[in-house]
Amino acid sequence: xxxxxxxxxxxxxxxxxxxxxxxxxxxxxxxxxxxxxxxxxxxxxxxxxxxxxxxxxxxxxxxxxxxxxxxx
Numbered sequence: 001x002x003x004x005x006x007x008x009x010x011x012x013x014x015x016x017x018x019x020x021x022x023x024x025x026x027x028x029x030x031x032x033x034x035x036x037x038x039x040x041x042x043x044x045x046x047x048x049x050x051x052x053x054x055x056x057x058x059x060x061x062x063x064x065x066x067x068x069x070x071x072x
Contacts, residue, residue, distance in 0.1 A: 038046075
């Protein structure tokens with residue numbers, strides 16, 4: 001596998017996270033802000049993926065509206 005080290009690291013992180021959340025001293029809903037911080041590349045990837053997903057839908061809808069306005 002190409003990304004075996006990344007996969008192993010992610011599985012280890014999940015296992016550690018589950019052990020922490022299952023401990024009796026941990027409160028339910030205790031979430032660190034550090035887990036949700038984004039890098040510049042993460043934000044760029046989110047924007048590009050949103051454009052790839054919603055871009056074609058918007059283009060199709062605009063095309064339909066254009067042709068409907070041409071008919072009337």
